[in-house]
Amino acid sequence: MSHKKTIFSGIKPSGDLTIGNYIGAITQWVEMQEEYNCIFSVVDYHAITVKQKPEDLRRRILDITKIYLASGIDPKKSIVFQQSAVPAHTELGWVLNCCGTYISDLKRMIQFKEKAGDKQDAVSVGLFDYPVLMAADIILYDTQIVPVGEDQKQHVELARDIAKRFNNQYGPVFVIPEALIKKEGARIMSLSDPMKKMAKSDDNPVGFIALLDSPEVARKKIMKAVTDSGSEIIYDPKNKPALANLLTIHSSLSGESIKSLEKKFAGRGYGDFKKELAEVVAVFLTDFQKKFNKISDADAKKILENGRKQATKLADAKMEKVRKVIGVR
Ligand code: ATP
Ligand code: LTN
Numbered sequence: 001m002s003h004k005k006t007i008f009s010g011i012k013p014s015g016d017l018t019i020g021n022y023i024g025a026i027t028q029w030v031e032m033q034e035e036y037n038c039i040f041s042v043v044d045y046h047a048i049t050v051k052q053k054p055e056d057l058r059r060r061i062l063d064i065t066k067i068y069l070a071s072g073i074d075p076k077k078s079i080v081f082q083q084s085a086v087p088a089h090t091e092l093g094w095v096l097n098c099c100g101t102y103i104s105d106l107k108r109m110i111q112f113k114e115k116a117g118d119k120q121d122a123v124s125v126g127l128f129d130y131p132v133l134m135a136a137d138i139i140l141y142d143t144q145i146v147p148v149g150e151d152q153k154q155h156v157e158l159a160r161d162i163a164k165r166f167n168n169q170y171g172p173v174f175v176i177p178e179a180l181i182k183k184e185g186a187r188i189m190s191l192s193d194p195m196k197k198m199a200k201s202d203d204n205p206v207g208f209i210a211l212l213d214s215p216e217v218a219r220k221k222i223m224k225a226v227t228d229s230g231s232e233i234i235y236d237p238k239n240k241p242a243l244a245n246l247l248t249i250h251s252s253l254s255g256e257s258i259k260s261l262e263k264k265f266a267g268r269g270y271g272d273f274k275k276e277l278a279e280v281v282a283v284f285l286t287d288f289q290k291k292f293n294k295i296s297d298a299d300a301k302k303i304l305e306n307g308r309k310q311a312t313k314l315a316d317a318k319m320e321k322v323r324k325v326i327g328v329r
Helices: 019-032 054-071 088-098 103-107 110-119 125-139 150-170 215-224 241-254 258-264 270-293 297-326
Strands: 006-011 037-042 078-082 145-147 178-180
Touching: 006 019, 006 125, 019 037, 019 054, 019 145, 019 241, 037 054, 037 297, 054 078, 054 270, 054 297, 078 297, 088 125, 088 297, 103 125, 103 150, 110 125, 110 150, 125 150, 145 150, 150 178, 215 270, 241 258, 241 270
Parallel strands: 006 037, 006 145, 037 078, 145 178
Antiparallel strands: none
């Protein structure tokens, strides 16, 4: 066993991945590969908490795998696998439902409240129970660190609580995980509403830029993005949330600091800034999609199969321990 810490993270194939997923989550994963034991999953059983068309789901599972690879996740360094291919996730999810989770925990979850809205009784039980499956994903691998966007902090905290309660009852079976959230770019906002998170499941496609949007479409979306009143290019998230979001996107994709962008655009207006940002995004997407298109479905399937074998070994060993301590073995 290596002494490196273990990290686990995942993205659900519930829509086309956005630059929010890329900036908030994937870029930190890529950087962490050298120093940590990394496990990255395509968490498909999370996607079916809301209705999915089977053929779209099948396609997106491969697309996300290719996106991981095109972003720089290296299957020689990291385990890349599909959640549903390792049944221990759902098995542990059930056990945690019974041993460690209260209904009151799940009722507090912000994402559930936002997603269910005023239809809390008419959504699937899975949407409500989803954070427990996420806890299982994480603690199955003795994960220490979970690199995610800001919106997932509460779910990782719940995973900690569940693991602690389980350990209190049955002994030290699980490692207690911690969330890791980037300082900049942890919450990329919608281009049409800077108060809302950019999300792949947004009904309004103008609000997000998908990693597989054509550079031309992306350019138009940037030019149409809402801006705030005033005209100065300064980073002021409180008073100019829309511009602050655009500056963060620029800085994350171009590597230029926000300070240097403010200097560069001193005395110039929003129009100039947006034109340059549109160009930055278009260049990024062109380059990204070139890498993406080089990866075949067969390559992606092979990598997932390899990852399945590696993940199964770890997950099965932990699951066997769980079965023993709870008394079913
Ligand atoms: P959905 O709209 O279906 O809920 P999503 O776009 O929020 O999906 P997830 O699969 O839930 O995407 O998230 C995958 C990862 O990307 C998580 O770590 C999440 O925190 C991060 N992430 C998602 N959206 C953003 C965003 N706008 N800014 C920063 N990080 C994000
Ligand atoms: N719930 C997360 C996706 C997710 C995840 C995980 C992230 C499922 N399992 C385990 C980190 C670790 C989301 O909605 N973004």
